[in-house]
Amino acid sequence: MNIINTLGVLPWIVLASVPPLLILLYFLKLRRVPLEVPSTYLWHRTIEDLHVNSIWQRLRQSLLLFLQLLLIALLIFACLRPGWKGAKLSGGRYIFLVDTSASMSATDVEPSRLETAKARVADLIDQMNSGDVAMIISFSDGAKVEQQFTDNRSALRRKLRQIEPTNRPTNLREALRAADGLANPGRTSVRPTDDPDTIDVQVADPLPAELYIFSDGGFDPVADFALGNLTATYIKIGKEEKPGNVAIASFATERNPEKLDQQQAFARLENYGTDTVTVGVSLYLNDQLRDADEVTLEAGKGKGIQFELLDTDVLEIEEGVLRLEIQHKDDLPLDNVAYAALNMPRRANVLLLTPKNDALRFAVATEEALKIAEVLIESPEFLESDAYATASKAGVYDLIIYDQCVPKAMPQANTLSIGTRPPLEKWNFGETTGPPIIVDTDRAHPLMQLIEVGNVVIVEGFPIETPPGGTSLIDTNIGSVFAVSPREGFEDAVLGFEMFGRNENGDVVVNTDWMRQLSFPIFVQNVLSYLGGARGSLAAPSVKPGQPVKLRARSPIQQQDADKEVVRSVTVELPKRRLGPNPEMFLCLPTRMCWAFTKYEKVAARTSHIDSPSICSTAARAIFKSPQSSPSVKPTCMANRHGSRHARSSGSYC
């Protein structure tokens, strides 16, 4: 019970003097009958030892005095303004952090860890006293405030029931920040006065709260975080011993590098349990069993498996969904299934602008090149045409190669400039000098794969400096002569030396002997493959829950319609079509490169499979708030001809 004193010292003295005065008046009022006695000697002796409690003897008989004293006492008590302000004020604010990461779906405790955690929270809600307020935050890799501070227990319970598991990794920091912002506002602001003595003023009162973290602890330690007013209690959910689990750690498809027509599916299985297990693995293509294998996994070890997808299979099916399943019963069934999309490689739309470059013309016309790209060859005059202006703006082409010509503005496409200096911001091009001697190449980059340029002779070139993020691919003694750098979803590659140049007389001169080398057609093939986007559509790397998925729509066909955006909408279909009735997708549409984000991870949660692209809501918010991206919200996606690009994901074990 708290007491709010509203009286000063003087009023208190006055008030406190009332009861003694009352007693005094009572005794003054008492009129004793005088009685003469022979001697008070004996009486004195009688009442001598009664003197100690004689006053109570007197008071015992006066009910009226007691009532008056009681009244005064109640009056004084009322002046103290007693009330139950909540002695447990600090304990009256609770924040429940519920881990909803994928590992919370483990069933080592019945029915699942998340359900257990929810039951524990419900218990705590039941124990709340009236007047206590609580907040519920669910967190995986991001935090979501399920319920703001409220003392409405039924609302808390309702929101608690609505918490569903996700397939995401755990990041406690986000949740702690959310709780921290409410408990430790603690920031100060300066009072806007000219007074030099202005001191910092606390803008809000810190509100202490008790923080309960319900998690299986599958997160990294959170460093550099001050709890402040928060009293954190970690409540471990799950069994102490390690639950047995066999997971698909990654699942991806790749073109067979030796047989380019073939595709391979790679998967890596991890055994997180403590026993060696032998599991059966089945590969389904569009729900039809294609292959099966049996893998023995040692405890704590992983193993990779590989499936060959024959030509005929691929050719039969333009698009398909590969499903990999482990036939094994373990505590976390979520990661026993993985999906990968299988896409027929689409031929890239390439525009080659060159006055006369036979080597390049031949290189883009090889049989292999035709498999992956459809190349339109135009002279540099095409740059001036309206068709080029429209197409470059609309992003019709995947790749535009500028040979001996320079565009006025960079198009909505990947570009390769050969020996010219394109109007790229933040790029720096040096003076033409020579001869550059090749020192090093970046063989890891897809553009430079399988290329040996050590024997290439270059007459003259200019050094290139890329903006941050760019990669130098060929280093010479004068600097980088081949570099690539991203530009708003596209990539620009600049080759710092010409193949064919013109001298002062306008004669065509050969600047390098690269065209005669074996590496040149391979380089062109790499350019078509990488910058043309063929590789991206073909290869299907693992996508983990929470990661953004890069989707690429097919190139529009009606590119001749001037000034019209060709791509109006993109429909993203989730596997098994388990999308909710209204999954809001945020699409950045000005290009064919679409970034898709699900706003609601409930979509993912409802499917309760890691096949769904549960995409990091943090990233989604960032995109959503960014005014540059200007996302258009499509409540219902209109169907168009763009086929589904299945987002893939494989289990990530938090």
Added chain:
Amino acid sequence: MPTATPPNSLLSPALLAQLERLELVTRKMFRGRVKGERRSRRKGQSVEFADFRNYVAGDDLRFIDWNLYARLEKLFLKLFLEEEDLHFYALIDASLSMDFGDPTKLHFAKQLAASLGFVGLCRADRVKVESLGAARKNPGPVLRGRHSLWRMLEYLEGIQAGDNTSLEQGIKDFCLRNTGKGILVLITDLMEKSGYETALRYLVAQQMDVYVIHVLSPEEVNPDVKGDLKLVDCEDADIAEITVSRPLLERYKRTLASYVEGAREFCTRRGMSYLMTSTETPIDQLVANYLRRRGLVR
């Protein structure tokens, strides 16, 4: 014997008749100044023969037994038991506190003193009745013989409440003036704030047969009071405020009992006789029964 009715109510004729048959007794043999009616241990002149002894020069020739001399031609002195009188003192505490009760304690004390004095007078004892501290202004008369009854009664009539000094002072005065032996009857209520012990201790030194008669009024023994009272001491106007309750009354009675018991023990240890009496007790009964039982009268 004169049997005239006393002029006041102190002694009724019936009582007088009863008292005539009594005599004062002392446990000790005292020597009085005058020949009395009592035998003394001392040899002296009386009619009662005690012994012979040889004559030595200087003896009173009157006591020589001439008959024996005639027979034996030897001088023998005839010794007689001496008869003595008894000194009887009655001290009345005439403090204001004695002036309470109906009849007042003082009246009761006067009656008792008169009764005992009359007994003494009848037996030709030396009787002295006075109030405490009266020696200064109005010393009590020394009386002898029953004809002195009137004087005694007159004196007793004249004793007024409040004309005495404190118990201690009065007894001290008495002891200084009366050093002889005898019977002392102290009639008091012992209501002395400074305590009665010092006063009574003076009497121990006296070779007297001391009787302390503690007179209490029924109001003191059984106080009939109720309500919130302011008790005023009639002597020094001391005030005791009490709220009467049963526990208080019980406590008072316990206090009184222990007070009486304390006084009795005090007196007994010092060879004094103690008797607590209420004014309700009739005088004749007191004298004839209680005091006789105590051995004061016979």
